[in-house]
Amino acid sequence: MYKTHNCGELRSAHIGQTVTLAGWVHRRRDHGGLIFIDLRDRYGVTQVVANPEINATVHDALAEARSEWVLQVQGVVGNRPEGMHNPNLPTGDIELAAQEVVVLNPAKNPPFAINKEDELIDENLRLKYRYLDLRRERMKRNLVLRHQVVKFMRDYLDQAGFVEVETPILFKTTPEGARDYLVPSRVYPGEFYALPQSPQQLKQLLMVAGVERYFQIARCFRDEDLRGDRQPEFTQLDLEMSYIHRDDILAMVEGLYTAMVKAIVPHKRLLSSPWPKFSHTEVMDRYGIDKPDLRFGMELYNVGAIFAQSEFKVFRGALDSGGVVKCIAAPGCAEYSRKEQDELVEFAKTQGVKGLATLGLGAEGLKGSAAKFINESEVAQLRQTTGAKPGDLLLFVADARAAANKALGALRLLFRDRLKLADKNMLAFAWVVDFPMFEWNEEFQKWDAAHHPFTMPRMEHLGRFETDPASILSDAYDMVCNGYELASGSIRIHRRDIQHKVFQLLGLTEEEIERKFGHLLEAFEYGAPPHGGMAPGVDRTVMLFADEPNIREVIPFPKNQAARDVMADAPSKPDARQLKELHLKVD
RNA sequence: GGACCCGUGGUGUAGCGGCCAAACAUGCGGCCCUGUCAAGGCCGAGAUCGCGAGUCCGAAUCUCGUCGGGUCCGCCA
Numbered sequence: 001m002y003k004t005h006n007c008g009e010l011r012s013a014h015i016g017q018t019v020t021l022a023g024w025v026h027r028r029r030d031h032g033g034l035i036f037i038d039l040r041d042r043y044g045v046t047q048v049v050a051n052p053e054i055n056a057t058v059h060d061a062l063a064e065a066r067s068e069w070v071l072q073v074q075g076v077v078g079n080r081p082e083g084m085h086n087p088n089l090p091t092g093d094i095e096l097a098a099q100e101v102v103v104l105n106p107a108k109n110p111p112f113a114i115n116k117e118d119e120l121i122d123e124n125l126r127l128k129y130r131y132l133d134l135r136r137e138r139m140k141r142n143l144v145l146r147h148q149v150v151k152f153m154r155d156y157l158d159q160a161g162f163v164e165v166e167t168p169i170l171f172k173t174t175p176e177g178a179r180d181y182l183v184p185s186r187v188y189p190g191e192f193y194a195l196p197q198s199p200q201q202l203k204q205l206l207m208v209a210g211v212e213r214y215f216q217i218a219r220c221f222r223d224e225d226l227r228g229d230r231q232p233e234f235t236q237l238d239l240e241m242s243y244i245h246r247d248d249i250l251a252m253v254e255g256l257y258t259a260m261v262k263a264i265v266p267h268k269r270l271l272s273s274p275w276p277k278f279s280h281t282e283v284m285d286r287y288g289i290d291k292p293d294l295r296f297g298m299e300l301y302n303v304g305a306i307f308a309q310s311e312f313k314v315f316r317g318a319l320d321s322g323g324v325v326k327c328i329a330a331p332g333c334a335e336y337s338r339k340e341q342d343e344l345v346e347f348a349k350t351q352g353v354k355g356l357a358t359l360g361l362g363a364e365g366l367k368g369s370a371a372k373f374i375n376e377s378e379v380a381q382l383r384q385t386t387g388a389k390p391g392d393l394l395l396f397v398a399d400a401r402a403a404a405n406k407a408l409g410a411l412r413l414l415f416r417d418r419l420k421l422a423d424k425n426m427l428a429f430a431w432v433v434d435f436p437m438f439e440w441n442e443e444f445q446k447w448d449a450a451h452h453p454f455t456m457p458r459m460e461h462l463g464r465f466e467t468d469p470a471s472i473l474s475d476a477y478d479m480v481c482n483g484y485e486l487a488s489g490s491i492r493i494h495r496r497d498i499q500h501k502v503f504q505l506l507g508l509t510e511e512e513i514e515r516k517f518g519h520l521l522e523a524f525e526y527g528a529p530p531h532g533g534m535a536p537g538v539d540r541t542v543m544l545f546a547d548e549p550n551i552r553e554v555i556p557f558p559k560n561q562a563a564r565d566v567m568a569d570a571p572s573k574p575d576a577r578q579l580k581e582l583h584l585k586v587d
Numbered sequence: 588g589g590a591c592c593c594g595u596g597g598u599g600u601a602g603c604g605g606c607c608a609a610a611c612a613u614g615c616g617g618c619c620c621u622g623u624c625a626a627g628g629c630c631g632a633g634a635u636c637g638c639g640a641g642u643c644c645g646a647a648u649c650u651c652g653u654c655g656g657g658u659c660c661g662c663c664a
Contacts, residue, residue, distance in 0.1 A: 033621035047624070067614090084622055092624085109615065112598055116613085116625085119599050124656055177664035197664080224663040225588095350590060350660060410659090452664040506664090561657065 002072050002104070008044020012093045014077040021046060021096060022072040022104065024135070025065050026115050035062045039073060039096075040115075042140065047086075047095040048073050054097070061101040068107040068114060068132075074100040123552070127566045130557055142554045145264070146542045150217055152260045153237050153538075160252065162213040162239070167202040169195055169219070175516055176506070177452065178222035181232070189583035195221035195233075198535060200454060201520055203240040204492055207531040208523045212242045217538065226561045228550035229484060229540055233559075237541075239489075240533030246475050246491055249532055250277075250431055253479060253487065257536075261427060265545045271295060271428035279434040288326075288409025293483030294428035296421035300326050300408045303396070306381045312373035314357060318398035325398045328408050329386045330415050333393035334360035334367060341368060344395065347414060351407040357396040361388060370396060413483060422482070424547055429481045437461070437474035438505065446507045451476035453502050454520075455490040456532070462498070465505055479536060482544060489534020496524040 023041035086092030173194035358368035
């Protein structure tokens, strides 16, 4: 070992001991005579002091040292002089009087400061030098937090009788869903493996195999465009249980997360426990989105009834064509300028609606674009329905229901951030249940599975496959928290006939069903138990726990938004020989 | 595929038609300094303002294009 102790553990009790530390030069303070070096390793920082009158060689060596040099220092742990203790440092009562210094490795000046936390360094630069970025306190903290989260999950599920099983990374491409990452086979020209979008089929087969309680910290791959909470590869806590109903698995995951919050982020509070449960319809109506942030109010209100007799053309048109008029009330924003209101309108348009009407309940009367079209009686009813107060700004969208929900839901989040309506130490977990089983795909004129095709439709709705697929509900469920979808899951189909029926409705031919899912359907014929599961996102969980704005901050080596690894510069061109072996030609 | 925002010394910012052969902080180099801990003091180096066209007497500043980055829409069973 290069060291006898780490840089975070020495205390007064060690005074007088001869120890050896090794680490990076965090900071150097050269007084000409005395030199102080803050030596840093993973565990902390210890002050090393060199006195030229005591040891000139050591003093000269430390005078040369610069930031991020790697040093090994042997010395005696000493009590700091009276009044020189540093209460801000766990090791602040002692210092190491250096007797011997070995430069293990000098270092170039880093492209950004490792010993500073406040500056927001350009992320591309951080990613290019990720190994330096990870030395910084913030990243180190996130790395360790992630470890704690994963370890807690493993321990908790082990206690609950789950078995961790690894499933293949090289698997089979599946239709629908996200775009697959394909891996060419050298042995079979023209054939490809696919990286799993999730271990969905495999874990179901593990249920058929009798594992009963399975979990895996599973890497998943989806070749879609990136977002702050989406990476091409990400990690899920993949879970599956046999002989359970929906509420059994919800209770299992709720228990896990509730215990985990208490153990790992005790400074965070749960909005409610047990967690509330909403139907999909209800969250869409009230929050305009299927992953509501419940930490604040500002709900959406359907005010169509108030304007049933309105002559306001915008509202009239929407209502007459089967749409809705909905609104939210932005607290204290009645005096927004014309420009500020125009910005809101523009934002709404980016969310897919034709426009946005505004009504400010100003101190000197009504303001905003809808003011002259709304009468006193309507204002009174609006105030009653929405609870809006004088000084609030009402924002109306008159459009098709889905579009209106989406735009107002997005505006609600805009105001959350702008008005700081959400407490960052609050975790508002909730369940969303009763999803529709199918969604009509306008582009391809076909039915899609709203969750995935292995989801169990409600038994009592099985008769509607031929008559009204849109009305079929499924046993799917989402776990949401603070505006993120943290997990998604369902009770699965375990009967061949039902699974076949679903594939048929999704438009797969008999030949496709057999070729793509034959293995699964056959498995269901050998005594598949009823089962279901879910898959919480590990990256998003850690992101929420760490108060980070995106999952890149909790992934050691993430891709940028263009899906590149800017450190290694991947993806990259393979050698011609590699392509030839794989029987590939590139355009 | 689309919309919007950003790009100025190593880093973070300011400047947003002439006062800029670009300012501040920090970092870096040198000198001084024996109790600092974001050490201090003095001196110094370091940027053709992402790139390319254009407008103008004059462009870091305005316009167009392009490259890079980010946020969002589409997409993400």
